[in-house]
Amino acid sequence: MKLKREFYERDTLVVARELLGKYLVRESADGKTIGKIVETEAYIGPHDAAAHTYKGRRTDRTEVAFGRGGHAYVYMIYGMYHCFNIVTNTAGKPEMVLLRALEPIEGLELMKKRRGTSDIRKLCNGPGKLCLAMDITRLDHGTDLCEDRLYLCDNAPVPEEDIVCTPRINVDYAGEAASYPWRFYIRGNRFVSRK
């Protein structure tokens, strides 16, 4: 069952937790790939020094974050990789959730081909890696996840006691915000990017 707009247009920390265990589905010309979300990070708008939209900064890039929830926010990092975020909360609240790792579920051969490795653990255990495996590029920036090429499917919620909560990765530049416990992952899952 495809997740609808109402799922995304809620409190970002709630969405970041509930995204764990859900399926990310990619339909592309060369085939279908599916991954289960096992690691997320919340980036919460104007008051989060780690967020692109800190202090409400509006540029061509951040504009989609100010729109309605349920859209893709994709940007390039270090000239070579992409990071995939899901815009959350309602229009005017520039908040999002970064997907950091997936557990490969379907289309493994296609993922291996795109990634150039056959080590299943390493296919999607990092934000840049999962974008390569799922063929997510900046062309997907702004895509509505309520449509058919890139979307999420419901799945049983992960029990509260199986959700681990830590500070976010690589945001040491963000001062006090660097210690906010806004990273979530599934306890014991083998596909999490790092413990």
Place this chain on the structure above:
DNA sequence: AAAATGATCCTT
């Protein structure tokens, strides 16, 4: 096991 390095280009 951890740390250093280089690839490489969009955004400001």
Place this chain on the structure above:
DNA sequence: AGGATCATTTTC
């Protein structure tokens, strides 16, 4: 100018 990364190589 510099960065929400990755793979490979180098060092303890």
